[in-house]
Every structure is written in structure tokens, then in C-alpha cells.
Amino acid sequence: MADFSSLGLSDWLVQQCKQLGINKPTAVQENCMPAILQGRDCLGCAKTGSGKTAAFVLPVLQKLSEEPYGIFCLVLTPTRELAYQIAEQFRVLGKPLGLRECIIVGGMDMVSQAVELSNQPHVVVATPGRLADHIRSSNTFSMSKIQFLILDEADRLLEQGCTDFTKDLEVIMGILPAKRQTLLFSATLTDTLQELKSIAMNEPFFWESTSETRTVEELDQRYILTPEKVKDAYMVHLIQTLTDQHDDWSIIIFTNTCKNCQILTMMLREFNFPVISLHSMMKQKQRFANLAKFKASVYKILIATDVAARGLDIPTVQVVINHNTPGLPKIYIHRVGRTARAGRNGVSITLVTQYDIHLVHVIEQQTKTKLKEYPVEEKAVLKILTQVNMARRQCEIKLESTDFDEKREINKRKQLILQGKDPDLEAKRKAELEKIRSQKKKFKQKIQEQVQRQKCGQLKKKPMKRQHVKATE
Ligand SMILES: Nc1ncnc2c1ncn2[C@@H]1O[C@H](COP(=O)(O)OP(=O)(O)OP(=O)(O)O)[C@@H](O)[C@H]1O
Ligand SMILES: [Mg+2]
Numbered sequence: 157m158a159d160f161s162s163l164g165l166s167d168w169l170v171q172q173c174k175q176l177g178i179n180k181p182t183a184v185q186e187n188c189m190p191a192i193l194q195g196r197d198c199l200g201c202a203k204t205g206s207g208k209t210a211a212f213v214l215p216v217l218q219k220l221s222e223e224p225y226g227i228f229c230l231v232l233t234p235t236r237e238l239a240y241q242i243a244e245q246f247r248v249l250g251k252p253l254g255l256r257e258c259i260i261v262g263g264m265d266m267v268s269q270a271v272e273l274s275n276q277p278h279v280v281v282a283t284p285g286r287l288a289d290h291i292r293s294s295n296t297f298s299m300s301k302i303q304f305l306i307l308d309e310a311d312r313l314l315e316q317g318c319t320d321f322t323k324d325l326e327v328i329m330g331i332l333p334a335k336r337q338t339l340l341f342s343a344t345l346t347d348t349l350q351e352l353k354s355i356a357m358n359e360p361f362f363w364e365s366t367s368e369t370r371t372v373e374e375l376d377q378r379y380i381l382t383p384e385k386v387k388d389a390y391m392v393h394l395i396q397t398l399t400d401q402h403d404d405w406s407i408i409i410f411t412n413t414c415k416n417c418q419i420l421t422m423m424l425r426e427f428n429f430p431v432i433s434l435h436s437m438m439k440q441k442q443r444f445a446n447l448a449k450f451k452a453s454v455y456k457i458l459i460a461t462d463v464a465a466r467g468l469d470i471p472t473v474q475v476v477i478n479h480n481t482p483g484l485p486k487i488y489i490h491r492v493g494r495t496a497r498a499g500r501n502g503v504s505i506t507l508v509t510q511y512d513i514h515l516v517h518v519i520e521q522q523t524k525t526k527l528k529e530y531p532v533e534e535k536a537v538l539k540i541l542t543q544v545n546m547a548r549r550q551c552e553i554k555l556e557s558t559d560f561d562e563k564r565e566i567n568k569r570k571q572l573i574l575q576g577k578d579p580d581l582e583a584k585r586k587a588e589l590e591k592i593r594s595q596k597k598k599f600k601q602k603i604q605e606q607v608q609r610q611k612c613g614q615l616k617k618k619p620m621k622r623q624h625v626k627a628t629e
Contacts (some may be wrong), residue, residue, distance in 0.1 A: 158186050158502065165218055168252050173214070176248065187363045197338045197360035199310075199352055201345035203372050204493025205469070206365070208341040209245050210304050216279070217250045219303060226256065226276030229304040232328070233310045234321070236261035236440060237447055240468040242308060243281040257278065262286040263440025273297040284313065288324035291331055299331050307355070308467045310340035311348040311486075313460045314355075329355075343493060344370075344486045347385055370489055370523045376494035376503045378530035379516060384509040386537065388423070389544040391479060391507060393537045394530075395429055395457065398475060405474040406450070409459045410491045412480040415560065418590070421459050422551040423544075434460040437560075465490045469497060476504040480484050481512035485522035505530050532599040 160170045160181055173179070181189070184202035192198050192215040202208055215228050233239050243259045250257075258272040260282035266289070273280070274296040280287075290297075307313050313321050338356040345352060345364070353360060371377065382390045391409070398405060411417050414435040421433040432446045432455040450458040451470055458464070465487060473495045482488040487505075495502030504528065508516055520526055 160214075163189045165189075165214060166221065168221075169214060169218060169249070172249050172252060173210070178207075178210060182211075184208055184363065185211040185214070185364060186360070188212075190362075191361035192216075192337065192339060193218060195337060197356035197358050198340070199345060199349075199356060199360050199362045200339070200341045201362075201364040202341075202343065203365060203367070203370065204343045204490065205372065205497025206343075207498065208343075209308070209469075210249070211243060212304075212308070212339050212341060213242075213245050213249055216304050216306075217246070217253065217255070220250070220255075220278055221253055221581055223280065224253070225301070226278045227273075227280055227299050227302055227422040229279045229306065230287075230299060230302050230332070231279065231281040231306040231308060232287070232313060232325075233281065233308045234282040234283065234319070234466060235463055236263060236283055237306070237434075237443065237464070239281045239283055240444070241467065241469060243279070246279050246281070250278075253278075257281060260287050260290060261440075263443070266290070270294055272298060282325035283629075284321040284328060285319075288327040291327050300333050302332060302336055304337050304339065305332055306339045307341070308353055309342050309351075310341045310355075311345050312466060314348050314351050344489055347486070369525050370485075371492060371525055372496050374499060374501045375492060375527055376501070377492065377527045378503065378505045379508045379510050379527045380505060380530050381513075382530055384511065385545075386541060387479070387509060388420075388548055389476065389537050390532060391420075392424070392427055392540060392544050393532065394477065394505065395424070396427075399429065399456070402474065405456070406453060406470070406472040407457045407475045407477060407481050408464065408470075408473055409457065409477045410465065410482075410492050411459065411461065414461055415555070416479070417459050417461050417559065419548065419551050422554065423547050424457065424459070425549070426547045429457055430455045430458055431457040434458060434464050435459065436463050455568065462487060462491070463521050464494070468494060471497065471500065473497075474502055476502070478504070481508050481515045482519070483508055483515060485519045488519045489523060 158181060160173055160336060161167070163186065164182060182202075184200050184206050188198050188200045188211045192212065196295065200208060200211055220228050220433055231239075231242055233242060239259050239261045244258050246257045255277040256275070256277040258269070258275075258277035258281070260269050260273065260280060262283060262285055266286075269286070270290060271288060274355070276297070280299075316322060334358075338360070340352050340356060340360075354443060355622075372494065380394070395407065398407065409420065413422055414437040417433050417435040420436075421431050424431045432450055434443055434446050434450075440448070446455075446458075449455050451473055476492050476495045478488070478491060482491060492504035495504065
């Protein structure tokens, strides 16, 4: 197996890696780094926790040390927390260089960010929305000479999900030089391969791990089949069992909405579990603070939406619980990938209701792994069922009495304003669309009813015909 020196890294970088316990390159590093050092564009698809970050950070630092200037490299990533994590890797590995990096993400002070950008940092790590805002609003910095553009979690940046980055990416691409190296990494690149190839200008080097499965072998993947109404009781029982057995384990619980995240946090606190939450309706400073407390094991349980599903590297996480079965296999892969990283073991447990069984089949097909049942003592769950459901209801009432929904509305309006849209006009447009949709639905129903009636009519006529034939006979 190759070592870092033979891949083309200088001694100071090899030493720096050693200090962090990075001694031998992982497969994605061994395969992608030489191509990047040769100046090629690169698409790297490797499983969660396999060291993709170092696979791009190390060659960038190597090249930067040969010709240091700012702004040398731009890294784009879908979430703010991930931007901070990547910047930290650059900072730690690039310390001997006196590396200056700058983080440009939403929810933080824009003026100080603008000052930092104008000071020509070597590396800028950004979420697309905020960087595009800076580009639109100021001309105090230039990215026309960057050598590297990196898209970490590249498929998420290009897909049109609930946060659509395409407009912001267009703005950013507009100020980047055509002559650059483009590096794209993710654990799930394959769906968006064609779009990604078009972003990488030159014929890119493409590397994908050859493994049959799409999740890591060290991950024990389980499910619990539960009726929807009993789901929370199963979860409380499960957390109780896990924390009783392993008091040093950290757990991430993923759920589908900010509101659910908030309610589950309140509810689990009622049962005295050490929980803290992370979702996009929280103030950014609170988000960072909560994540820091979870990383430092001050709180052992993090309840999060998919804002925490990608990229976060927290070695203490032993268990991932999916409070809802993810609708897409890709989301499942990233969520469960928060544990069993860098060769460590981990467990994922997905709560599956009667409505989710088909989703599990799709996940199993795509990941090429069979989920095993997690044994649960049903009697113990039924014992706490009433108490848990009452606690949930009380938390829901408590939350309704706060202005949580109102805040969500305000947030939505803010987002629209930031996108340059008029919230009232958008609301009108939405209502009109809704009206057209419901008219279409009614129309469809009417036609179906008519067709049905016609069919019935024909059926009724048929026996009459027969009777008629009989009569003439
Ligand atoms: N060569 C190596 N040897 C040992 N550990 C490594 C090596 N390279 C990276 N690591 C460590 O592995 C962990 C996971 O790395 P990283 O976060 O880069 O994974 P990833 O592939 O980006 O995962 P994800 O798809 O979830 O983003 C980190 O803690 C990192 O320090
Ligand atoms: Mg990563």
C-alpha cells in the first residue's frame, strides 16, 4: 500500500498528518490525490467516513505551499456546520504554512465576513447562498485567480431539494476563472454524475469505491417495526435501554421536520434524557453552541433534522436512530453514515411504521444491504405507552402556545425576500396554483365518475340485451 510521501506530498504535510493520527492513505486518498496533484479535475465517490476531506485538503495545501497567494481555493458545501468543520481541517493541516482561511456562511455577521474576504485569505469555505450575497452586494474581493473550486457533498449542491442552490451557484460560477481545477466529492455522486461532469471543465478523473454495498461494513443496520401510534414509546424505550447499557455512547436521532425536532427534544427532556437539538429554525449561534456541546459530550443525545445528515464527523457517535424512515435511500446513507466512521463500529436503528415498509425495500435495494430486526421487549413498550403519548401531547400544546409556527412563517418570508421575491405575491401565486390544482383534481374526478357511470350503464345494458335475445328466441 502507498504512503503519503509516495503519493507526492511534502515531508511537512506527511508530518502534519501523522500528528493527527493519519498515517496511511485511505482508498479514496490513494486514488484521487495523485490525479489532483497532476492538475486534473476529479470526481471522488467514496463511502461516508472514508476520508474524502483530506483527499482534497492535502493536495490543495501541497499546491498552495508551492505558490502561496489568496484567494487560492474556494470550497462550497451545503451546510454551515460542515463549512466550519472543513475550514478546521484546512486550519489544522495547514498550520505550518500560516494558512489564512475564511468562512462565509449565512446567519453570521456579513460585514466582518466582507472584511475577511477583502483580506485575501488563502482558502474560502462557504455555503452558496451567503457567498452569492457577497458577490451581488460588493466588489471588494476577487476570485478570478482561484486555482481550486471544490464542491463537497457535490450532489446535494446540485440537486433541487428544499434548499435549491442552483441560482446561487450560477452567480458564483460567474466570477470564477475558466482555467481552474474542479474537485467534486460525495458518498452519493452517481445520480448526478452528468451534471457534475459538466461542472468539471476538463475530462475529469473519476474514482468510485468498488465495494458492492453503499454503506460501511462496520455499521450494524437495524430496524424496528412499529405501529405509527406507538413509535414514540418505542423510541423512549430504545433510548432508555441504550443509555442504561452504554453510558459513554453518543446518539444522534434524525427526524423529518424542525417542529418534530423541537417536540421530541422537549418530550425526551421530560424523561430526563440529556438531549440537545439542531435544526434550521434555530439561531445560528445556538446551532453552533448546541453542536459544540454535543461534540464535547456535555449532552449525549442530539436530535436533528437532515441539516446534520451530511458530512459531520463526530467520532463519539455510536448510534444513529431514524425517528422517521428516510424517503430517499441517499438521505438514509448520509444519516447512518454519522456513525461507524474511519473504521470504527456503529449501529443504526430505523423506526419503520406500517406506512414505511416500501421505503425500507427501496433503501435495501439501493444500499445492497439487508436491515436486520432490532429485538425489543414489547411488554416494556406498552407499559410506558400512555405516559409517552401524554408527554408528547403536552409538549405539542406547549409548543403551540409559543410562536413556533409564526416564526416559521416569518422565516419563510425572509427566505423569499432574500431570493428577491415578494412574499405576498408568492403567497397569491401559491394560492392560485392551489386553486388550479384543485380544479384539475375535481375535473379529473368528474371524468372518472362519468367513465364509471358509463361502464355501469353498459354492464346494465348487457343482461337486457341477453333478455331481449331470449325473448326473440
Ligand atoms: N488516512 C486516514 N487514516 C485514518 N483516519 C483518517 C484518514 N483520513 C481521514 N481520516 C479521519 O477519518 C474521519 C472521517 O473523514 P471525513 O470526514 O473526511 O470523511 P468523509 O469521507 O468526508 O465522510 P462523509 O461522506 O460523511 O462526509 C475524520 O475524523 C478524519 O480525520
Ligand atoms: Mg465529507
